[in-house]
Amino acid sequence: MADYLSKFWHTVPWASLGPFIGAIATVIAATLGALVVIWQNAKQARRATAQLRQTEAIKLKMRVYEEIVGLCRGAGDAEVDYSSYVSAFTTDLKLYRDMTGVGLNWNPPKGRLRTLQEKQEQFSSAVIAMIMLTERWGVLHPGLAMFRCAFNVAHHDALSAFGPYRDLAMRNMPLENPSIPQQPVLFPWALPNDETIQRIEVAANALTKAIGSFGGFIYDFQIDMQNLLLGELFEHQIAGREPLDPGVVVARLDDWAKLKDHFETNTPWGREKIEIEERVRKSYAPAK
Template sequence: MADYLSKLWHAVPWASLGPFIGAIATVIAATLGALVVIWQNAKQAKRATGQLRHTEALKLKMRVYEEIVGLCREARDAQVSYSSYARGFVTDLTLYREMTRAGLSWGLPKARVPSLFEKQAHFNKAVIALISLAERWGVIHPGLEMYRSAFSVALHDAGIAFDPYRSLVIRLMPAEIPNSPLQGSLFPWTLPDDATIQTLEVATEALIKAIDSFGGFMYDFQIDMQNLLVGELFEHRIAPRQPLDPKIVVARLDDWEKLKGYFENSTAWGKMANDIDAQVRKANEVRG
């Protein structure tokens, strides 16, 4: 067999096949080169596509973050305006009492019920806008559902605290005479007694505490959104809020599941929502 293969090898006219073999080698080399170029181009295209996708995702994150910043700015202004108006009334009332007792002339409190209602409505609208945003962009992170609950809790608590406060200020705030020829004319107003003012102070602090709890959650929200949406552009990350009072709840994305359970099951808003859900289910079972 070996002799046969040797004779066959020597019988082949290698000299005449040289150009043909060279052409084949050239074709093979060219084909391999083309395949390498195609592979490199495909790799570069994949890399470029990935970079483009990342760039577009970053642009979308920036647009969402800009929307968040705008709504948080409006909510912050509404929160400060609302709480300042409530605090300003009780402060003016106290100053009026002290100054008149000292025999000095002092202007009546500036707060009016219609203006208070406007500020409350503006605050409620700003909070609802953030709740809607958390629902609209829930795809960003599952923890946004926790923030939706946190904002709902704060809105509910502010509404509950407003009820006793409203009952007081409707009677205590100076009231303008409607359709009076003299703009700003007031109905007769008398200074409330010390016990009533003290009751108002308690109701005011409860309302402001509820309003400010929303401000805390909004601050937590802004921290998490900075770290989540634009954190990759910077080396620095912002640490969570750390209140001096350990009883104050801090909303955090890194613990969102536990916090979501707390908001939905251990707060007045969560218990109310669960009761409503239970009633609806029961009604559906009866109809079924």
């Protein structure tokens, strides 16, 4: 075999095959060069596609964050307006009592039942808007379901506290004569006694506490949304709030599953939700 290959090698006219071999080498080199160019172009295309996807993702995150900031700002304003109006009535009552007690002529409290109800409705609308936001952008993080529960809990507590406060405010807030809208005139009004003022203050404190819990959850939500949507872009994370009162619940994405379970099982809203679901489930059960 070795002799055969040796004879074959010496009998091949290599000189005459030189141009042919050169052409083949040229074709091979050109093919390899083309393949390298195609590979580089494909790599650049993949890199450009990834860069475009990342750019579009950043734009989307910014649009979502702008929407979140706008709704949080509106919800925060509604929360502060509502809470301030409730607190102001108690302050005005005490101030009227003290000033008239020393013989000074003092204006009655500025609180009005109709305005109170408007503040309450605006607050409820803001809470509902935040709940709908967590539903609309739930794809961002599974923990948004926890924030939805938190907002529902705060709304439930605020509605529960509003009833007793409204009943007291209805009987003790000055009432304007609706027949004279151009120049409001009050119906005869008398300052409630100290015991009633104390009851109003207790009810107001309970209501403002419930309203304030919603404000705390809004703050928690904004912190987590900054970290979730902007943290990678700015390479920075913001720490959540740490209330001095250990009994205050802080909503956090890093512990969302445990908090969601807490809201759904250990709060009046959660227990009421369980009861309603159980009644509905029984209503659909087949009759025995």
